[in-house]
Amino acid sequence: MPLMMDSPRTRGLSEANGLRRDSRGVASTVATMLSLLVMLLFLDLALIEIIPRQQNDAEFVTTQTAISTFEQLHGLAQGAVIPAGDSLGAPGLTVTFPLGTQGVSPLQPATSGTLTFDPTAGGAQLWFNFVPHFRRGEVAHVDQDIILAIDSSGSMSWNDPTRLRITGAQEYIDRLSCPDHVASIDFDSVAHLTRENIGGAPHHLTDISNNCFPNFSVPRADVDTIDSSGSTNGGAALYVGVNEHLGYGDPKRARVIILLTDGQNTICTPTPPCFDPDGPGPLTSGSGSASDALAFQQARRARDHGITIYTIGLGSDMGLANPNCPSPGKVRDCMKAWAEITGGSYFEAPTAASIRWIYYEISRHFTGSFICGNLVSGDVGAGTLSLELRNREFPAQTLTYESGGVVRRQPDGAFVMDGPGVQWTSTATKGPAGALSIDLVALTGKEFRADGSDPAMVSIRPLGRDLQTLEITKVNLTDVNNFLTRENQNLDYWTTQGASTPAATASVETPINQAKTLLTTAQGKVDQGNLSSAKGDIDSITAKLSDVIAAAQTAATAGTMQKWLADDTTDDMLLQQCYMTQWENWYDGLSVEITSNDAAAWMDWMARTAKSSGMQYTVSRVGNTAVLTIRAVDRVFIERRILSVTLSG
Known part of the structure; x- marks a missing residue:
């Protein structure tokens, strides 16, 4: 081909065709840019299906890592995965929670998440009713130091010829129980503790048998030494009784004197304690009036030391006039006053046959009030640790450790992945009775919140662990x-x-x-x-x-x-009604209550767990609280752990 030379003729032809030389290369640059743009467009179109899939996979891995971290926390709370050493002194574990996922394309940002800890939120509670200690006694018993002051004046030979006051006192002693103490006083013209009244050594409240060990046979026999001879000196009887309480009684007990007499005081010996309380005057030391005055003085003395006096008046002489007594001035009015000064009571016995019933009535003052006491007991575990993963391609997740279990919440609902440890062991050949073991976990520490894409490190340290065993009485x-x-x-x-x-x-x-x-x-x-x-x-x-x-x-x-x-x-x-209440409490069983925003998921977990165990149960929900009621529980083992949660760094 001949070489064409640039000549005026050819230049003219080029110009005539609209062509000119691109001396600066503009067309080449534009073409290059267009080519690159086209290439990027085709590349993006080629990856539009690949990148989301890769992002989904990456977020799935992040979610699985987060789940594994929560399972590690669950294992720490449920099992012995603390580093070797004393559990309370162990350093615990540091676990890493992923908050987000890095973008798989340079054009996509990382996803983010939020880790929060609230020590007061949610929690599991274990509740059950029971009757406390009702097998220890039929009614609440008031420990007592009792002194029986019994009139042995001559008038008793016709007012109580068959000695019913003695058998009544013995029946009172028969109603005592350990650790009660009892002593008796024989009073007529003078007053003595029994056995001293017949020339022997006085039997005090704290002597063997008087102190209930091995039984009350000796004080029961002591009252048989009381006779019917002499005058009446009730003031001296109260004097001896108060001295006995102050010398041998226990101020932590109910200290009581029960004074029984059939008439007004007629004498007061010896001197002292008998005296003329108002100085020289008509109340001579040997008079019945002096004995009345001494009785009033000893009643005030008893009151000041927390000693209670009860008085029993036998026979018709209680209606005789006595100017030393409060209005209306009868013998019974003195006896009422002596008792009421100390917070006690007066009882009147028309005949000796009434005495035993009065002793029975007084004895009821020291059986206390009946206590059944349907109480509620329980234990609590609280605190929630929650991670929200705001995934872009994989479904968004919220993982929460609460109530000793792990809850996974997704857009389509929540599910309890791992619950607290629960075990049921049958204890009956027929019926649903059994023993329940349950773990309760409490998380404690300062509230915190961590946001972003970078992992967050949390320190988990055990603070306490205890195991409580409760026997729940099943009534036969x-x-x-x-x-x-x-x-x-x-x-x-x-x-x-x-x-x-x-x-x-x-x-x-x-x-x-x-x-x-x-x-x-x-x-x-x-x-x-x-x-x-x-x-x-x-x-x-x-x-x-x-x-x-x-x-x-x-x-x-x-x-x-x-x-x-x-x-x-x-x-x-x-x-017996108390026993019936306890049987019903045993039948009703105990309740496990879990308060959570995911109460429906917890209900489902409760039903699955209870059904597989063979226990008799009901599941219910009240607001945000799921309730599992387990019937006929004979024994409960509660393991409670307390974990400290701290955000590292």
Whole structure:
């Protein structure tokens, strides 16, 4: 091909065709940029499916790492994964929580998350009702130091010829129980502790047998030494009684003097303690008036030392005039005053046959009030550690450690991945009774919040760990039935003694027998494992026991049953109702309550866990609290751990 030379002719042709030389290379630059743009466009189009997939995978890995971290925390709380050494002195663990995921494309930013700790939020609670210590005694017992001051003047030979005041005192002693102490005073013209009254050594409150060890046989025999001879000197009796309490009594106990006499004071010897309290005048040291004055003085002395006096007036002489007594000036008014000064009471016995009932009535002042005490016990674990992962491609996640478990929340709902340790062991061949083991975890520390994409390091350190074992009493209904049989026998005995009429006794025993029939039926159902049906019988038994109480108190009001016997029967029935309450508490079981924003997820976990264990249960929800109720729990093992949570750095 011939070489074409640049000539004026060819230049002219080029210019004529609109072409000119690109001496600066502009066209080349533009073309290059367009090519690069096209290449980037095609590259982005090629990766538009790849990058999201890779981002999703990366966020999945972050989520799994976060889950593993929470499982590590759960393992720390549930098992022995603390570094070797004393658990309370161990350094604990430092765990790393990923907050976000780096972008897989230079054009995409990292995702972020938030880690928060709130020591007061949420938590698990374990609650159950029970009757405390009711097997230790039928009613609350008031420990007492008792002094029985008994009139032995000559008038007792006709006012109490069959010595019913002695048998009444012995019956009072029979109602005492350890660690009570008792002593007695024989008073007529003078006053002595028993055995000293017949020339022997005085028997004090703290002497062997008087102090209840090995029994009360000696003080019971002591009152048999009291005779019927001499005059009456009640002031000296109170003087000896107060001195005995101050010398041998225990101020932490109920200190009591029970003074029984059949007439007004007629003499006061020796001197001292007898004296003329108002100086020279008509009250000579040997007069009954001086004994009255001494009695008032000793009543005030007893009051000042916390000693209570009860007085019993026997016979018609209580209505005789005595100018030394408060208005209306009868003998009984002095005896009332001596008692009331100390916070005690006066009782009048028209005949000696009434004395035993009065002693019984006074004895009830020191049985205390009946206590069933349906109490609530529980333990609590609190604190939440929560991580929110704001993923872009993989579903957003919120992981929370609370109540000893790990909850995973996603857009489609929440799920409890790991719950607190719960184990059920059957203890009955029939029926659902068993032993429950449960772990409660409390997180403590200062509240914190960490935001961003970089990992956050948290220190977990154990602060405490304890294991508590609770035995929950299961009432044997046959034992209750046997008790009611003895109650009927007791009522029958006292009916023969005149403490109740046959009609009054029958009105009380009728509902007792109805309760016994129901108890036999209920125990048979329990033996067959039919607890729910037995529960209905227990409710009926409780109602029948209330009928017994009503019948006894009605009879007491009508005067057909001694009040002390009606009150004793009432206490016995209250005790059996207490047993019925405990049986119902055992049947009702205990409740595990978990308060959480994810209460529905916790309900699902409770149902799954309970169903697989074989326990008898119910699951319910009140607001943000999920409740698992487990019936017929014989024994509870509660392991409680306290973990300190601290944000490192």
